[in-house]
Amino acid sequence: MNHCPVCGQRSIGKVGTGQYFCWDCCVEFTVKDNDIKVFDVQADGSLLLADDYVLEQHVILHQEGVT
Numbered sequence: 001m002n003h004c005p006v007c008g009q010r011s012i013g014k015v016g017t018g019q020y021f022c023w024d025c026c027v028e029f030t031v032k033d034n035d036i037k038v039f040d041v042q043a044d045g046s047l048l049l050a051d052d053y054v055l056e057q058h059v060i061l062h063q064e065g066v067t
């Protein structure tokens with residue numbers, strides 16, 4: 001994973017095992033097998049699962065040829 005699944009930019013940082021942060025749209029996302037979950041980071045630092053991003057995730061996965 002080297003693209004943000006939400007905005008498609010490369011300015012992402014790894015924050016844990018299979019866990020990344022996008023500096024452009026300030027979301028965290030986790031990658032496990034083919035499953036990407038995107039989380040909005042709340043003001044208090046907690047994470048809120050963001051289901052709205054499902055479509056974009058699939059586009060990025062397809063572009064990268066992840067199997």
Ligand SMILES: [Zn+2]
Nearest residue numbers: 004007022025
């Ligand atoms: Zn992003």
